[in-house]
Amino acid sequence: xxxxxxxxxxxxxxxxxxxxxxxxxxxxxxxxxxxxxxxxxxxxxxxxxxxxxxxxxxxxxxxxxxxxxxxxxxxxxxxxxxxxxxxxxxxxxxxxxxxxxxxxxxxxxxxxxxxxxxxxxxxxxxxxxxxxxxxxxxxxxxxxxxxxxxxxxxxxxxxxxxxxxxxxxxxxxxxxxxxxxxxxxxxxxxxxxxxxxxxxxxxxxxxxxxxxxxxxxxxxxxxxxxxxxxxxxxxxxxxxxxxxxxxxxxxxxxxxxxxxxxxxxxxxxxxxxxxxxxxxxxxxxxxxxxxxxxxxxxxxxxxxxxxxxxxxxxxxxxxxxxxxxx
Amino acid sequence: xxxxxxxxxxxxxxxxxxxxxxxxxxxxxxxxxxxxxxxxxxxxxxxxxxxxxxxxxxxxxxxxxxxxxxxxxxxxxxxxxxxxxxxxxxxxxxxxxxxxxxxxxxxxxxxxxxxxxxxxxxxxxxxxxxxxxxxxxxxxxxxxxxxxxxxxxxxxxxxxxxxxxxxxxxxxxxxxxxxxxxxxxxxxxxxxxxxxxxxxxxxxxxxxxxxxxxxxxxxxxxxxxxxxxxxxxxxxxxxxxxxxxxxxxxxxxxxxxxxxxxxxxxxxxxxxxxxxxxxxxxxxxxxxxxxxxxxxxxxxxxxxxxxxxxxxxxxxxxxxxxxxxxx
Numbered sequence: 261x262x263x264x265x266x267x268x269x270x271x272x273x274x275x276x277x278x279x280x281x282x283x284x285x286x287x288x289x290x291x292x293x294x295x296x297x298x299x300x301x302x303x304x305x306x307x308x309x310x311x312x313x314x315x316x317x318x319x320x321x322x323x324x325x326x327x328x329x330x331x332x333x334x335x336x337x338x339x340x341x342x343x344x345x346x347x348x349x350x351x352x353x354x355x356x357x358x359x360x361x362x363x364x365x366x367x368x369x370x371x372x373x374x375x376x377x378x379x380x381x382x383x384x385x386x387x388x389x390x391x392x393x394x395x396x397x398x399x400x401x402x403x404x405x406x407x408x409x410x411x412x413x414x415x416x417x418x419x420x421x422x423x424x425x426x427x428x429x430x431x432x433x434x435x436x437x438x439x440x441x442x443x444x445x446x447x448x449x450x451x452x453x454x455x456x457x458x459x460x461x462x463x464x465x466x467x468x469x470x471x472x473x474x475x476x477x478x479x480x481x482x483x484x485x486x487x488x489x490x491x492x493x494x495x496x497x498x499x500x501x502x503x504x505x506x507x508x509x510x511x512x513x514x515x516x517x518x519x520x521x522x523x524x525x526x527x528x529x530x531x532x533x534x535x536x537x538x539x540x541x542x543x544x545x546x547x548x549x550x551x552x553x554x555x556x557x558x559x560x561x562x563x564x565x566x567x568x569x570x571x572x573x574x575x576x577x578x579x580x581x582x583x584x585x586x
Numbered sequence: 587x588x589x590x591x592x593x594x595x596x597x598x599x600x601x602x603x604x605x606x607x608x609x610x611x612x613x614x615x616x617x618x619x620x621x622x623x624x625x626x627x628x629x630x631x632x633x634x635x636x637x638x639x640x641x642x643x644x645x646x647x648x649x650x651x652x653x654x655x656x657x658x659x660x661x662x663x664x665x666x667x668x669x670x671x672x673x674x675x676x677x678x679x680x681x682x683x684x685x686x687x688x689x690x691x692x693x694x695x696x697x698x699x700x701x702x703x704x705x706x707x708x709x710x711x712x713x714x715x716x717x718x719x720x721x722x723x724x725x726x727x728x729x730x731x732x733x734x735x736x737x738x739x740x741x742x743x744x745x746x747x748x749x750x751x752x753x754x755x756x757x758x759x760x761x762x763x764x765x766x767x768x769x770x771x772x773x774x775x776x777x778x779x780x781x782x783x784x785x786x787x788x789x790x791x792x793x794x795x796x797x798x799x800x801x802x803x804x805x806x807x808x809x810x811x812x813x814x815x816x817x818x819x820x821x822x823x824x825x826x827x828x829x830x831x832x833x834x835x836x837x838x839x840x841x842x843x844x845x846x847x848x849x850x851x852x853x854x855x856x857x858x859x860x861x862x863x864x865x866x867x868x869x870x871x872x873x874x875x876x877x878x879x880x881x882x883x884x885x886x887x888x889x890x891x892x893x894x895x896x897x898x899x900x901x902x903x904x905x906x907x908x909x910x911x912x913x
């Protein structure tokens with residue numbers, strides 16, 4: 261094989277470059293074919309190009325190749341590792357102290373699962389967890405259903421309509437939580453409801469919707485719309501296409517949105533704080549009332565469990581989003 | 587009728603037909619096309635919109651309206667009588683004889699909030715830029731893992747994250763233990779404004795990292811090479827090439843840190859103790875203990891305005907930055 265001419269569509273990593281000898285032979289052959297120069301042996305490569313290796317294109321792009329000092333910046337690696345440590349050391353400390361056997365939250369008296377046992381038998385914590393779970397499950401189901409309907413319908417809206425609608429839907433993420441909390445409380449009072457379970461669930465549903473909509477919209481953008489047209493062409497009616505083509509294709513986005521909604525609802529403190537009554541204390545509100553007085557060994561345990569929930573949900577959601585669409 | 591219309595025409599909702607005829611209505615709210623296969627009619631978005639109107643726009647309207655009303659003689663709530671007393675109370679104090687004098691107490695609270703939020707934002711962005719750059723230079727697989735590592739704190743309960751710092755900064759906590767070991771002696775760290783800022787930084791750092799990373803993750807590092815070829819120094823490349831590419835992310839990072847930090851409640855209460863009074867705490871106390879609802883509503887309206895202004899500035903600057911970065 262002689263020198264390969266590189267085209268734009270050629271993968272640069274697969275291009276075979278000839279050595280200088282091949283190049284010389286190619287030049288000689290061209291000259292011979294054109295019937296010009298007689299003295300073939302006179303064609304030589306310039307000396308400094310004899311051992312020149314081809315520059316690999318895109319060598320600095322993305323992949324971190326060793327020995328490439330171009331992408332080394334002072335302090336960047338150090339700061340990054342320090343930031344990751346800053347993010348994780350506090351959590352590791354919480355988990356570490358949750359296995360403390362002592363009566364004090366911070367006085368290490370040997371490994372023990374004692375506080376885990378206490379938490380699992382503590383009536384107040386169990387009640388608060390049950391309330392939180394119930395609110396979170398209902399809010400998740402409602403917000404996921406509404407979010408799916410919204411994402412599928414927003415395509416049919418006019419530009420002004422979809423801009424207004426998405427502003428309205430996303431507003432709850434932008435408004436400071438404290439303002440939304442007191443405002444919702446004032447609104448609930450004004451329309452004649454009392455704070456309690458129903459307003460709590462409705463408020464949670466509202467601020468969960470944007471978190472559901474985001475991953476579903478992202479998923480929809482990756483789906484080839486020819487699938488839907490194919491279904492129609494094969495005689496499926498509108499609802500059948502939605503149920504048997506669109507929704508199954510959206511499942512990873514829907515699951516990851518529902519997981520996010522669940523976590524957001526479980527975590528909410530600010531807005532629930534203004535909407536709960538004595539009978540509907542959620543877990544974050546109970547934790548807040550405990551830690552307001554200072555550190556507490558059973559909070560170490562609850563905090564570790566909530567951390568575990570965050571890890572499980574984030575990993576699952578990442579795996580679902582990164583899975584290649586089939 | 588176009589071919590697409592004819593194809594889906596049988597399934598169109600009857601409500602759609604008149605919308606297509608009235609011109610002013612259809613210009614703003616009419617849809618230019620039929621329902622695409624696999625999608626739904628726009629009527630199905632109504633439940634979300636109604637719940638958004640009821641529980642987002644409704645409450646905000648109510649709180650703005652409340653800020654212009656008067657407080658009842660006793661207890662919480664409002665009476666429906668127009669008054670700007672609540673806004674006056676922000677700046678002025680009335681003494682027993684009805685004389686008006688300037689009152690800086692509440693401005694100070696705004697000042698504290700502004701200072702804590704700005705400090706948080708600056709430190710978050712400064713820490714987020716290196717790690718966002720570092721992440722974007724790793725291989726695709728490692729990038730995924732790093733994004734996951736940054737996202738986990740983002741999804742962890744706010745109270746858990748704040749509680750972790752209560753443990754660390756506690757007088758019997760690890761830092762004071764180390765300080766005692768070094769012979770320095772324990773320091774009061776919990777319940778100071780320093781603790782509150784640390785808590786805010788810890789909470790909002792992922793909010794700064796993620797948008798900056800997403801701005802840099804598509805960055806073409808050949809530009810860096812070109813800058814070196816043209817004789818630029820490392821720091822020049824960082825400042826004039828990479829930072830400029832990250833600028834849209836920096837802007838949204840600033841907005842995502844500053845806005846919630848300005849209205850924060852949990853960190854100042856739990857980590858700042860009684861020493862840090864921010865707008866969020868003031869609002870909460872107006873609705874719970876002191877029970878001056880109109881004043882609380884006025885404070886809410888003010889931070890809502892600050893927030894929206896901040897978001898607007900950030901989106902304008904971000905748009906400009908992304909146009910610049912695209913050049």
